[in-house]
Amino acid sequence: MAKLNPYLNFYGRCVEAMNFYKGIFGGDLEVMLSGDSPAKGQMPAEMHHQVMHSHLKSGAIEIMGSDMAPVNPTEGNTVYLALICDSEEELKNYFGKLSEGGKVEQPLTNAFFGWFGSLEDKFGKHWMFQGEASDRL
Amino acid sequence: MKKLNPYFTFNGNCREAMKFYQKCFGGKLYFQTAGESPASEKMPAEMKKIIVHASLISENFVLMASDMVDDQGLVKGNAVSVSVSFSSERTFRSCYKKLSYDAQQTYPAQHNFYGILFGAVTDRYGNQWLLHFSNDQ
Numbered sequence: 325m326a327k328l329n330p331y332l333n334f335y336g337r338c339v340e341a342m343n344f345y346k347g348i349f350g351g352d353l354e355v356m357l358s359g360d361s362p363a364k365g366q367m368p369a370e371m372h373h374q375v376m377h378s379h380l381k382s383g384a385i386e387i388m389g390s391d392m393a394p395v396n397p398t399e400g401n402t403v404y405l406a407l408i409c410d411s412e413e414e415l416k417n418y419f420g421k422l423s424e425g426g427k428v429e430q431p432l433t434n435a436f437f438g439w440f441g442s443l444e445d446k447f448g449k450h451w452m453f454q455g456e457a458s459d460r461l
Numbered sequence: 462m463k464k465l466n467p468y469f470t471f472n473g474n475c476r477e478a479m480k481f482y483q484k485c486f487g488g489k490l491y492f493q494t495a496g497e498s499p500a501s502e503k504m505p506a507e508m509k510k511i512i513v514h515a516s517l518i519s520e521n522f523v524l525m526a527s528d529m530v531d532d533q534g535l536v537k538g539n540a541v542s543v544s545v546s547f548s549s550e551r552t553f554r555s556c557y558k559k560l561s562y563d564a565q566q567t568y569p570a571q572h573n574f575y576g577i578l579f580g581a582v583t584d585r586y587g588n589q590w591l592l593h594f595s596n597d598q
Contacts, residue, residue, distance in 0.1 A: 326552065328543055330465065333539075398536075399536075399540050400541070401535065402469060403470075405465055406468040429531065437514075
């Protein structure tokens with residue numbers, strides 16, 4: 325019926341961030357700059373190089389991003405991107421790459437409910453890592 | 462196969478919030494409380510009600526959540542949203558209306574310059590949603 329994807333605001337670093345994620349997950353990245361969009365005329369020239377909308381798709385993983393910032397952009401910690409993998413190797417690989425330049429919150433560990441870990445990446449976005457079994461409960 | 466799902470953290474009202482989202486989006490709702498965990502014996506009764514993990518699941522749709530807050534506490538941000546793409550205009554309009562209950566409509570539902578039906582809401586729990594529907598999906 326409906327499909328959910330995270331939508332991330334980067335207020336100026338969208339191209340850099342989305343390429344960082346593409347380097348990790350692979351897939352196709354589409355980027356539309358404000359200056360190439362139908363809204364170009366409504367924006368000052370200095371905003372034309374900013375990303376209006378971008379979309380990374382790699383299999384079931386889809387991430388959308390933009391530089392179109394909210395007023396007073398604030399990085400919170402109440403919305404995480406939960407990455408669920410069915411192998412320990414995949415979890416370790418993504419955890420290692422996404423933590424580069426960022427901050428590990430909970431090191432990847434095999435807890436009683438399965439693999440778990442969390443981090444804040446270098447763009448201030450929060451990621452959570454889980455083994456396949458913990459998807460449902 | 463790897464998956465990426467949005468994961469919300471609440472300050473004790475996870476159950477209420479997830480029931481609200483179930484009313485908006487439909488799907489099956491699963492809860493795991495602290496009282497059901499192996500560590501529950503030493504907990505005071507109040508703590509046993511805390512939601513360790515919740516998931517709202519329907520086809521293509523997994524929303525996960527928790528009441529578990531780490532030491533730094535909850536920081537409400539505005540730089541991560543959840544994008545929802547709908548396969549019908551009817552479900553788009555129905556969900557937009559339901560999510561708007563006691564919410565801030567940050568972008569009223571209307572066709573944007575790409576011809577896509579788009580609406581944005583910061584819901585009653587402070588989470589940001591970007592809803593869209595287009596015929597060519």
